[in-house]
Amino acid sequence: MxxxxxxxxxxxxxxxxxxxxxxxxxxxxxxxxSSLNQPGQEYPQVNSQGYVRFRIPAPxxxxxxxxxxxxxxxxxxxxxxDDGTWTGTTAGPLDEGFHYYRLTVDGGTFNDxxxxxxxxxxxxxxxxxxxxxxxxxxxxxxxPHGNVQQVLFPSPSTGTQRRAFVYTPPNYEKNAGAxxxxxxxxxxxxxxxxxxxxxxxxxxxxxxxxAAGKSRPFIIVMTYGMTNDIxxxxxxxxxxxxxxxxQTVLMDELIPFIDREFRTLADPxxxxxxxxxxxxxxxxxxxxxxxxxxAYIGLFSGGTFSLDDVDKVAGxxxxxxxxxxxxxxxxxxxxxxxxPPGMQxxxxxxxxxALKRAGLNSVFYVSxxxxxxxxxxxxxxxxxxxxxxxx
Amino acid sequence: MxxxxxxxxxxxxxxxxxxxxxxxxxxxxxxxxSSLNQPGQEYPQVNSQGYVRFRIPAPxxxxxxxxxxxxxxxxxxxxxxDDGTWTGTTAGPLDEGFHYYRLTVDGGTFNDxxxxxxxxxxxxxxxxxxxxxxxxxxxxxxxPHGNVQQVLFPSPSTGTQRRAFVYTPPNYEKNAGAxxxxxxxxxxxxxxxxxxxxxxxxxxxxxxxxAAGKSRPFIIVMTYGMTNDIxxxxxxxxxxxxxxxxQTVLMDELIPFIDREFRTLADPxxxxxxxxxxxxxxxxxxxxxxxxxxAYIGLFSGGTFSLDDVDKVAGxxxxxxxxxxxxxxxxxxxxxxxxPPGMQxxxxxxxxxALKRAGLNSVFYVSxxxxxxxxxxxxxxxxxxxxxxxx
Numbered sequence: 001m002x003x004x005x006x007x008x009x010x011x012x013x014x015x016x017x018x019x020x021x022x023x024x025x026x027x028x029x030x031x032x033x034s035s036l037n038q039p040g041q042e043y044p045q046v047n048s049q050g051y052v053r054f055r056i057p058a059p060x061x062x063x064x065x066x067x068x069x070x071x072x073x074x075x076x077x078x079x080x081x082d083d084g085t086w087t088g089t090t091a092g093p094l095d096e097g098f099h100y101y102r103l104t105v106d107g108g109t110f111n112d113x114x115x116x117x118x119x120x121x122x123x124x125x126x127x128x129x130x131x132x133x134x135x136x137x138x139x140x141x142x143x144p145h146g147n148v149q150q151v152l153f154p155s156p157s158t159g160t161q162r163r164a165f166v167y168t169p170p171n172y173e174k175n176a177g178a179x180x181x182x183x184x185x186x187x188x189x190x191x192x193x194x195x196x197x198x199x200x201x202x203x204x205x206x207x208x209x210x211a212a213g214k215s216r217p218f219i220i221v222m223t224y225g226m227t228n229d230i231x232x233x234x235x236x237x238x239x240x241x242x243x244x245x246x247q248t249v250l251m252d253e254l255i256p257f258i259d260r261e262f263r264t265l266a267d268p269x270x271x272x273x274x275x276x277x278x279x280x281x282x283x284x285x286x287x288x289x290x291x292x293x294x295a296y297i298g299l300f301s302g303g304t305f306s307l308d309d310v311d312k313v314a315g316x317x318x319x320x321x322x323x324x325x326x327x328x329x330x331x332x333x334x335x336x337x338x339x340p341p342g343m344q345x346x347x348x349x350x351x352x353x354a355l356k357r358a359g360l361n362s363v364f365y366v367s368x369x370x371x372x373x374x375x376x377x378x379x380x381x382x383x384x385x386x387x388x389x390x391x
Numbered sequence: 392m393x394x395x396x397x398x399x400x401x402x403x404x405x406x407x408x409x410x411x412x413x414x415x416x417x418x419x420x421x422x423x424x425s426s427l428n429q430p431g432q433e434y435p436q437v438n439s440q441g442y443v444r445f446r447i448p449a450p451x452x453x454x455x456x457x458x459x460x461x462x463x464x465x466x467x468x469x470x471x472x473d474d475g476t477w478t479g480t481t482a483g484p485l486d487e488g489f490h491y492y493r494l495t496v497d498g499g500t501f502n503d504x505x506x507x508x509x510x511x512x513x514x515x516x517x518x519x520x521x522x523x524x525x526x527x528x529x530x531x532x533x534x535p536h537g538n539v540q541q542v543l544f545p546s547p548s549t550g551t552q553r554r555a556f557v558y559t560p561p562n563y564e565k566n567a568g569a570x571x572x573x574x575x576x577x578x579x580x581x582x583x584x585x586x587x588x589x590x591x592x593x594x595x596x597x598x599x600x601x602a603a604g605k606s607r608p609f610i611i612v613m614t615y616g617m618t619n620d621i622x623x624x625x626x627x628x629x630x631x632x633x634x635x636x637x638q639t640v641l642m643d644e645l646i647p648f649i650d651r652e653f654r655t656l657a658d659p660x661x662x663x664x665x666x667x668x669x670x671x672x673x674x675x676x677x678x679x680x681x682x683x684x685x686a687y688i689g690l691f692s693g694g695t696f697s698l699d700d701v702d703k704v705a706g707x708x709x710x711x712x713x714x715x716x717x718x719x720x721x722x723x724x725x726x727x728x729x730x731p732p733g734m735q736x737x738x739x740x741x742x743x744x745a746l747k748r749a750g751l752n753s754v755f756y757v758s759x760x761x762x763x764x765x766x767x768x769x770x771x772x773x774x775x776x777x778x779x780x781x782x
Contacts, residue, residue: 038515039583039619058499062451084498103501107475108449110494110501117508117515123429124508140552145543147557150594152536161531166538173652176567192430203541228430261564 027051027089034115036098036129041114050093050130052076056112058105059084065104066112068094068128095330096132097375098199100125118199121190122228127199136208138201138378143211144170148203153257157248162223164254165193166262167203169210169217179263181218181270181389184250184294185381186225186279188302193224199374205381215385218270221258223250227278238278238340243285251290268319272388274298276377281340284309291319296388298324300380301331301372304338304348307358317360321391324384325352326365328376363387418442418480425506427489427520432505441484441521443467447503449496450475456495457503459485459519486721487523488766489590491516509590512581513619518590527599529592529769534602535561539594544648548639553614555645556584557653558594560601560608570654572609572661572780575641575685576772577616577670579693584615590765596772606776609661612649614641618669629669629731634676642681659710663779665689667768672731675700682710687779689715691771692722692763695729695739698749708751712782715775716743717756719767754778 031045031053043055054066056078064078064086078086100120103110111117111126118127146169152161169180185202187195196202202220209215226246230237259266273294275283280302287294291313297320299305305323310316325348331338332349339345352364365383367376422436422444434446445457447469455469455477469477491511494501502508502517509518537560543552560571576593578586587593593611600606617637621628650657664685666674671693678685682704688711690696696714701707716739722729723740730736743755756774758767 040513056499058497060453060497061499062453062497105496105499105501106449106451106453108447108452108496109504110496111504113500113502113514122431123504140543142545142552145552147540147542149541150539150588152531154533161533161536173654197541263564 025049034128035131036116036118036127037114038116043114044112044128046128046130050096051090052094052128052130053089054078054087054112055114056086056103056105057084058086061086061106063104063106066101067104068099068101094128094130095370095373095375096130097370097373097378099128099130099373101128102126119192119194120199132375134379137382138205138208140204141208141211143207145207146170146172146203146210148197151257151261153254155249155253157245157253162249162253163193164221164223164258165197166222166258167197167206167220168262169219170207172217172219172263179265181216181272182258182262182264183218183220183272183274183296183385183388184255185220185222186273186275186282187222187227188275188277188279189227189230191227193222196220196222200378200381202378202381205378206385209382209385216389218385218389219258219262219264221254223254225275225279225282227282234341236342238281238343241281243282246282247286250286251293255293268293268295269321269391270389272296272298272322274300274324274381274384275302276300276380277302277372288313288316288320291315295320296322296324298322298326298380298384300326300377300384301328304346304351305355305362306346306351307354310355310358310360317358320360322361322363322387323352323355324363324365324380324387326367326376326380326383328367328370328372330369330371331376332366416440425519426522427507427509427518428505429507434505435503435519437519437521441487442481443485443519443521444480445469445478445503446505447477447494447496448475449477452477452497454495454497457492458495459490459492485519485521486761486764486766487521488761488764488769490519490521490764492519493517510583510585511590523766525770528773529596529599531595532599532602534598536598537561537563537594537601539588542648542652544645546640546644548636548644553640553644554584555612555614555649556588557613557649558588558597558611559653560610561598563608563610563654570656572607572663573649573653573655574609574611574663574665574687574776574779575646576611576613577664577666577673578613578618579666579668579670580618580621582618584613587611587613591769591772593769593772596769597776600773600776607780609776609780610649610653610655612645614645616666616670616673618673625732627733629672629734632672634673637673638677641677642684646684659684659686660712660782661780663687663689663713665691665715665772665775666693667691667771668693668763679704679707679711682706686711687713687715689713689717689771689775691717691768691775692719695737695742696746696753697737697742698745701746701749701751708749711751713752713754713778714743714746715754715756715771715778717758717767717771717774719758719761719763721760721762722767723757 045053066076069075078088115126117124149166155162273287280299337345355362367379370376422438436444457467460466469479506517508515540557546553664678671690728736746753758770761767
């Protein structure tokens with residue numbers, strides 16, 4: 001009786017969500033385990049439409065919820081089966097690409113034991129991958145691979161040894177005389193130095209671009225942007241953020257370390273900085289003030305450069321060889337205006353076009369059918385990398 | 392009333408365990424967050440005696456248990472407080488070093504959201520560190536650091552690109568002409584290629600040994616030993632294990648890749664193989680059959696070499712420069728006899744001494760007050776590395 005009631009309740013909740021829009025399409029029963037599951041784990045599963053099905057053993061639990069729901073939001077309430085597992089399917093499909101999520105089991109936050117873990121929202125979260133139609137560009141393929149190196153660099157300003165991950169391109173070791181340009185690539189709020197490799201597949205994206213001859217080989221440096229002490233989304237948050245601790249680590253400690261320890265081309269024509277979300281915010285705060293170091297700038301869902309911004313920086317027009325700004329299409333659904341909570345909104349496309357009309361190398365890229373999420377940023381890197389270090 | 396009853400129940404359970412031995416010592420209230428907690432997480436905590444205190448928010452749960460208990464076994468049942476958190480302290484101290492663990496929340500297996508994750512027992516587990524009196528040898532210190540490189544190598548035998556982690560010693564990049572010996576270092580059953588760096592701190596152990604001039608700098612290669620498809624501890628398990636798939640990957644694919652991609656000294660005098668637990672079992676199956684490749688062999692809680700074993704291998708006495716066998720002291724509490732379940736027991740100390748009397752370079756090391764756990768193996772690496780590649 002209890003079980004029938006629980007199922008009825010769950011079913012009506014799902015039906016309620018579906019009837020709030022047009023009649024829901026039939027869910028295709030072609031579910032496969034997510035590519036981000038732990039070895040041997042059958043669940044969670046994804047179907048060809050992007051629906052996600054969960055299965056969590058917790059025989060004595062009172063309630064189990066998943067944070068992913070319709071379009072990735074709203075959550076999915078699971079129902080308990082006779083065998084003690086809690087199951088359910090999202091009410092609608094999720095966008096292509098990577099999504100963080102977590103479980104709430106009897107009011108406590110836990111991860112889905114079926115998935116690998118990914119650092120975001122200041123915790124190691126569960127993650128799911130909805131296969132994208134263009135997934136080949138970040139697939140693990142039979143091409144020469146670069147290495148992702150964990151380095152520990154001394155940081156007197158923070159009194160410790162700090163960690164960075166350094167992507168060295170294929171054949172870096174063997175081309176013992178060659179020197180390479182460097183991209184400093186930052187993560188977003190709540191993430192850390194593992195994000196671009198783990199969630200972003202930056203190394204595989206570069207391996208594939210280089211194998212296809214679409215990008216010049218270069219080094220990528222990924223360190224923690226010291227982003228996570230501010231409160232997310234709060235109006236005071238970003239405005240109160242002090243860039244100086246991270247700027248000191250980056251400019252005074254990490255860049256000199258990288259130039260000492262790796263075979264880099266250590267001049268601004270061969271150094272880029274980019275970041276996603278708050279990492280873009282940091283890039284915009286740092287790079288234009290250090291045009292003696294950087295000539296390529298990228299903001300991925302992380303701000304925009306107006307002509308005013310450019311004119312405030314002496315030498316910007318002459319020295320910056322690329323101003324790249326990107327967003328996911330869903331982020332531009334508010335009349336094309338973007339901006340962090342509590343801060344002024346701007347029109348990034350209009351800004352990019354103004355820079356272009358003013359004669360700057362300004363590139364604006366929109367990732368189709370994705371939001372403020374990692375597929376937007378994988379695609380942004382795919383678009384950005386081929387433009388770097390060409391002149 | 393309910394809460395008082397629950398606390399009484401938990402207290403009597405703890406008291407019951409304590410009175411089963413001599414009167415329990417006073418638990419010192421000097422608990423500190425474990426060094427393996429996620430950033431910002433206060434719990435779990437460890438005190439100076441090695442007791443562990445847990446705190447898990449799950450306000451509607453019926454029961455929450457932790458797999459760590461007295462001496463690391465038996466589990467700890469947590470009690471619910473008014474604020475909806477489940478708390479408890481282990482009934483006794485745990486051994487120094489690293490311990491895997493998991494939660495059971497209402498019958499479901501979940502990780503403690505307070506800790507980082509570590510791959511063991513074929514899942515990403517929670518982990519806790521009991522500070523060891525000799526922890527300095529694996530501490531992150533202000534010395535030159537090597538890099539831990541993720542490499543992807545082609546494996547036709549398994550139809551994919553496989554992953555290995557490669558430790559390159561400090562200044563590997565800058566000593567552009569220098570070539571280095573290589574240690575192939577395997578993990579145990581249930582673990583994977585992340586174990587030696589994540590749980591083992593192999594890179595920090597080597598950084599510190601090299602900085603102190605105690606070890607020659609060398610490269611360490613850590614890949615997945617293809618161990619996890621057999622059932623743990625079952626009598627048929629190890630006996631039914633087929634070494635050939637992994638042997639093919641190691642000998643035909645990984646070693647040639649490493650010799651191509653890194654500046655190695657590619658001869659047996661400069662190549663070692665060692666492993667922990669099932670990784671030692673694999674080492675014993677492979678290395679003696681390939682003395683054209685390896686001259687140094689190490690088994691960490693992973694078997695023993697008898698004089699019979701040695702005499703069965705043509706050329707062993709002449710070609711093998713070091714036979715290193717180690718165990719944790721607690722593993723030798725059964726009259727000094729060891730052996731996998733269902734297989735013949737042996738006396739590793741007696742065996743090591745027999746090899747020594749026969750004129751081989753035979754080293755036997757026992758880690759004090761540790762069992763079949765990672766501090767035994769960190770210490771084993773610390774003892775083994777300085778003996779390598781000296782002749």
